[in-house]
Amino acid sequence: MEWKVKTEKVSYNLEAFVKDIGQDFLIAVWGGERPHIGAVAVAQPRPSLKDERVTSATASVFCFLGHKEDIIAKETAERISSALNANVTVTAGIHWDNMDDTAIGLVVENSRDLVTMIIERIRAEKGVSRIL
Numbered sequence: 001m002e003w004k005v006k007t008e009k010v011s012y013n014l015e016a017f018v019k020d021i022g023q024d025f026l027i028a029v030w031g032g033e034r035p036h037i038g039a040v041a042v043a044q045p046r047p048s049l050k051d052e053r054v055t056s057a058t059a060s061v062f063c064f065l066g067h068k069e070d071i072i073a074k075e076t077a078e079r080i081s082s083a084l085n086a087n088v089t090v091t092a093g094i095h096w097d098n099m100d101d102t103a104i105g106l107v108v109e110n111s112r113d114l115v116t117m118i119i120e121r122i123r124a125e126k127g128v129s130r131i132l
Helices: 070-084 101-126
Strands: 002-006 014-021 024-032 039-047 055-063 088-095
Touching: 002 101, 014 101, 024 070, 024 101, 039 070, 055 070, 070 088, 070 101
Parallel strands: 024 088
Antiparallel strands: 002 014, 014 024, 039 055, 039 088
16 A cells, blocks of 8 residues: 545645555655655554553654754654554655744644544555554
């Protein structure tokens, strides 16, 4: 399974490429005037520290010098890993010139919507609510 998905908002839309590799997932997220790879996050599911009946995830992140996509890469990897109980690698590279705080907020919101779309599509294609 491999496919692309894109947010369709008024502005600051993001795209993602999703590929399953066995039970794991490789996801690239990009957007803006100069898409690139600015950060990479790797997440692994684990029992929640608060309630071991709940699946959470732990992530490690590498961010290239001068880039700020680490937060989006980490959150994306952790959410997908815990939702699908799978190992996940995410690359993120997003760039628009002269962004203010409002624009950055819209990018973060769009990234969260993109993650929800990814989780819902994987669950639908696999025919289960949680990948095991």
